[in-house]
Amino acid sequence: MPDVVAEAENVWMEYKDIIALRDVSLQVGEGKIKVLFGPSGSGKSTLLRCLAMLTKPTRGKVFLRGEELTSPEADIDKARAKIGFVFQNILLFHHLRALGNVTLGLRRVLGLPKQEAREKAMKALREVRMERWVDHYPAELSGGQQQRVGIARALAMEPEIILFDEPTSSLDPELKGEVLDAMKDLAKKGRTMLIATHEMHFAREAADEMIFQDEGRIIERGTPKHFFTNPSTDRARRFLARLVREGQSNV
Amino acid sequence: MNALEQLIFLLEGVQITLSVSVFAFLLGIATGIPMMLLRAFGGKLWELIVEGYEKVLRGVPIVILMLLFYFGIGVRVPFLRDPFVSAALALGIRSGAYQSQIFKGAMRGVGEDQMTAARALGMSKLKAFRHVVLPQMFIIASAGLGSEYALIVKDSAYAFFLGGGLLDVITRADILRAYALTEHWEYPYFAYIPTALIYIALTFPLATYLDRWGSRRKKKLGI
Ligand SMILES: Nc1ncnc2c1ncn2[C@@H]1O[C@H](COP(=O)(O)OP(=O)(O)O)[C@@H](O)[C@H]1O
Numbered sequence: 001m002p003d004v005v006a007e008a009e010n011v012w013m014e015y016k017d018i019i020a021l022r023d024v025s026l027q028v029g030e031g032k033i034k035v036l037f038g039p040s041g042s043g044k045s046t047l048l049r050c051l052a053m054l055t056k057p058t059r060g061k062v063f064l065r066g067e068e069l070t071s072p073e074a075d076i077d078k079a080r081a082k083i084g085f086v087f088q089n090i091l092l093f094h095h096l097r098a099l100g101n102v103t104l105g106l107r108r109v110l111g112l113p114k115q116e117a118r119e120k121a122m123k124a125l126r127e128v129r130m131e132r133w134v135d136h137y138p139a140e141l142s143g144g145q146q147q148r149v150g151i152a153r154a155l156a157m158e159p160e161i162i163l164f165d166e167p168t169s170s171l172d173p174e175l176k177g178e179v180l181d182a183m184k185d186l187a188k189k190g191r192t193m194l195i196a197t198h199e200m201h202f203a204r205e206a207a208d209e210m211i212f213q214d215e216g217r218i219i220e221r222g223t224p225k226h227f228f229t230n231p232s233t234d235r236a237r238r239f240l241a242r243l244v245r246e247g248q249s250n251v
Numbered sequence: 252m253n254a255l256e257q258l259i260f261l262l263e264g265v266q267i268t269l270s271v272s273v274f275a276f277l278l279g280i281a282t283g284i285p286m287m288l289l290r291a292f293g294g295k296l297w298e299l300i301v302e303g304y305e306k307v308l309r310g311v312p313i314v315i316l317m318l319l320f321y322f323g324i325g326v327r328v329p330f331l332r333d334p335f336v337s338a339a340l341a342l343g344i345r346s347g348a349y350q351s352q353i354f355k356g357a358m359r360g361v362g363e364d365q366m367t368a369a370r371a372l373g374m375s376k377l378k379a380f381r382h383v384v385l386p387q388m389f390i391i392a393s394a395g396l397g398s399e400y401a402l403i404v405k406d407s408a409y410a411f412f413l414g415g416g417l418l419d420v421i422t423r424a425d426i427l428r429a430y431a432l433t434e435h436w437e438y439p440y441f442a443y444i445p446t447a448l449i450y451i452a453l454t455f456p457l458a459t460y461l462d463r464w465g466s467r468r469k470k471k472l473g474i
């Protein structure tokens with residue numbers, strides 16, 4: 001294993017009447033791209049949120065660069081600044097323009113001066129090809145453009161890892177491509193990413209490893225080639241077949 | 252005094268009426284937001300305390316609060332012995348009890364997701380509130396804050412009961428009435444109509460503007 005960036009160790013997430021994660025362990029190494037997939041309700045979002053400590057797991061440990069974030073002494077805010085998060089429902093700050101959305105964390109979390117924050121933000125916005133839309137409010141952008149700003153917002157903080165929670169699933173089909181392209185660019189540049197997605201075409205092209213999750217458990221993991229030629233569990237096989245049938249992706 | 256002189260005399264009270272009201276309004280923001288936060292994040296006990304406090308303030312006629320401050324507590328607390336201070340303070344803390352409600356609704360309107368997105372960037376709760384939630388709350392609350400402001404201006408007229416030490420618009424109207432009636436007590440007296448118009452002029456345009464500005468802004472930002 002190369003340097004481990006993010007790690008979940010025997011993580012459980014128990015809600016009142018449902019167990020969302022059962023003993024999940026996972027490591028994401030430096031520069032790796034891992035794709036998390038599985039039926040709705042299988043706990044993908046919960047796992048990503050636990051890794052970013054947006055919710056605290058009920059059992060188990062979460063690490064970032066070897067530092068235990070689940071420990072009571074951990075500085076969670078500081079850790080979150082090093083973890084990028086891209087949301088399924090995008091969640092841009094409505095009252096700020098695209099540029100303001102990206103500079104906010106640079107200014108208020110990293111404490112950069114205005115000019116420097118602006119330059120960094122512009123660089124991130126250029127990476128997702130949104131440099132011409134910086135003065136637009138989120139409501140004035142298409143869903144795909146909004147999500148690209150969402151990616152730039154995470155990217156600009158120069159995080160150790162970016163967690164993507166189904167970044168294209170709220171978008172109309174014709175807008176998914178531009179977001180996936182932006183993610184492929186990041187992948188090529190060697191960013192460390194953990195991506196929950198059902199875009200199997202993207203997974204096949206970009207993922208180092210795919211992780212199939214069901215009912216809060218990791219059922220199977222392997223390379224894209226493994227999953228697309230010969231998945232070993234029935235559940236993964238059936239789920240992939242269903243994805244194809246429903247036309248959710250063009251495998 | 253001729254009619255014009257009387258009108259000018261009345262208008263000279265605008266500055267005082269506005270000062271009392273603006274001070275009270277700002278005090279209402281300064282107390283309303285912390286109360287709303289205590290209620291939302293302070294746990295069960297604080298929720299009960301704040302709720303009780305707000306209920307009492309909203310239930311008591313504002314004139315009683317003013318009288319209590321000025322003639323009651325003011326006897327032992329010298330700085331309340333100023334009708335301006337008593338009136339503004341009474342209006343301000345009462346407004347806080349209403350503004351707490353307005354902001355509570357506004358925060359719900361902003362939604363938890365915005366907070367989550369800010370926390371995900373590494374912001375503390377306080378920073379996230381300050382930079383992400385609060386600015387949007389003001390936009391959502393603008394119409395409500397506009398009517399609250401109008402209510403304060405109107406209710407500032409109760410300062411009249413503090414005995415004439417505060418030369419606001421209503422007190423001046425009463426001075427004119429006393430002056431007019433000593434000379435022509437049998438004539439019908441109509442100077443309350445321009446007085447009423449002054450209060451309308453102080454409330455209506457700003458409240459309307461805030462309402463419109465808020466709707467436009469909300470539409471533009473999609474909130
Ligand atoms: N805050 C919560 N309270 C209770 N149950 C939750 C909460 N968040 C998620 N769950 C439940 O946990 C399970 C996993 O959800 P989630 O992680 O969102 O799955 P996925 O992202 O794979 O669709 C679901 O059954 C969901 O209803």
Ligand SMILES: [Mg+2]
Nearest residue numbers: 044045046166
């Ligand atoms: Mg999900």
